[in-house]
Amino acid sequence: MGHSLGKSIASFRQGLQEAQEEFSGAMKETTEASGPKEANVTASPPLSARTAAVTPEPALAEPAVKAMEN
Secondary structure (H helix, E strand, C coil), X not given: CHHHHHHHHHHHHXXXXXXXXXXXXXXXXXXXXXXXXXXXXXXXXXHHHHCCCXXXXXXCCHHHHHHXXX
């Protein structure tokens, strides 16, 4: 039983290795076929500049707050 399990694990590892090699080859072919591209990357603005201005809710008048509490 242990021998069979060992053979199964070895076979699985071999299949996994072949799949990884095939995937890597396909990715390399795709990258080469698309050709080099120039990176047109611009720096992102700081987080504070990307967030929308938040306006606070209008404060309730004192009488309205007291009416809500009652």
